[in-house]
Amino acid sequence: MDSAPELFSLTPVELRDFFFDLGEPPFRGDQLFRWLHKVGASSYDEMTDMSRVLRTSLEERLPFATPLTLVEEAVSRDGSVKLASQTVDGLPVESVLIPGTGLDRRNYTLCVSTQSGCSLGCTFCETATMGFLKNLSAGEIAYQVTLALHTLQKHLGEKWNELPREQWITNIVYMGMGEPFLNLDNVIRSIRILTDAKGLNFSQRRITVSTAGVVAGFARLAAEPDLHINLAVSLNSPVEEVRRELMPISRRHPISELVAALRDFPLPKRQRITIEYIMFDGINDTMEDAGKLAALLRGLSVKINLIPYNVGSVPKQAGRRALLPTPRDTIDRFAEYLRGKGFAVTVRASAGQDIAAACGQLARKTRRSEKDGFPGDTE
Ligand code: SF4
Structure with a gap:
């Protein structure tokens, strides 16, 4: 890992250790992991089961950035x-x-x-x-x-x-x-x-x-x-x-x-x-x-x-x-x-x-399809 760890790459064990070092109960690590990977949160503000003070401290130590x-x-x-x-x-x-x-x-x-x-x-x-x-x-x-x-x-x-x-x-x-x-x-x-x-x-x-x-x-x-x-x-x-x-x-x-x-x-x-x-x-x-x-x-x-x-x-x-x-x-x-x-x-x-999404076709360019609808939304 780099010296500044990337938030979304951390495992629950690493997040528990991080909170332990902060003087917080380790279960906070599981909480944070759940917000990131199960809920798909897009900022610390959404994590309402953590205090505002804790969220501010997290933002300073482990800046939130979606990868x-x-x-x-x-x-x-x-x-x-x-x-x-x-x-x-x-x-x-x-x-x-x-x-x-x-x-x-x-x-x-x-x-x-x-x-x-x-x-x-x-x-x-x-x-x-x-x-x-x-x-x-x-x-x-x-x-x-x-x-x-x-x-x-x-x-x-x-x-x-x-x-x-x-x-x-x-x-x-x-x-x-x-x-x-x-x-x-x-x-x-x-x-x-x-x-x-x-x-x-x-x-x-x-x-x-x-x-x-x-x-x-x-x-x-x-x-x-x-x-x-x-x-x-x-x-x-x-x-x-x-x-x-x-x-x-x-x-x-x-x-x-x-x-x-x-x-x-x-x-x-x-x-x-x-x-x-x-x-x-x-x-x-x-x-x-x-x-x-x-x-x-x-x-x-x-x-x-x-x-x-x-x-x-x-x-x-x-x-x-x-x-x-x-x-x-x-x-x-x-x-x-x-x-x-x-x-x-x-x-x-x-x-x-x-x-251009088939096997061996992924490259940076994309081609628009003639079909606009999303599959499943018209059934
Ligand atoms: S060039 Fe790379 S991405 Fe493309 S088929 Fe070979 S291994 Fe897969």
């Missing part, structure tokens, strides 16, 4: 909502609310960013074009959930008021801007904040952290045995040369090293790692690729998520080859082959393409 400010909301025709925000130092952060598919659609998955920009340079990714700007703090990561809940409250609060606010978001995926394993201390801290019973009390089982394959991160996570989050790995090709063209990280951590790390990871029983596989026409979608993928993953506890590629704002290529989406019937054949080999396979419908 992110919402800059723009863009609603997609498919109902996903991109939230563009910025940090106190003016850097862009993006999160995406993806509506559930259940009958009442009373839930969202939230995709959060862990860095502003990204250094890994995946050739298919819009975020990569921004370069790396900074690691987000735990407070900046966790506050994306608060911003999303405020947005849902604004649009759907009256309609959904019989359901506790914190249940409106049922899953959190760390798959937005940035590589979570390159900011793992803050990622883990943000998970501890989001899952604390005094705050949003989010279930660890409903959190997924996705990596492009920064191998050291697996051992670091394994050293936190009380963390039971889900893991996803962006693989995208079983062929080393092809993966290197798509994901330069493979030059540092080749596929063999990545798969060895997956094999060694102490997965709880019945849990499976998700293998993310974006499909590019003629690059990684042949039946030969499917065969190699099946051989590579044999014996691993995984499920495979095939993702149709979203063409971004500018044409992209891997080596000399243009990146284009694989036709749907090819994706279906690929999926059937893998199912025949005993793998659980889903084909993900990528949400938010018209507002």
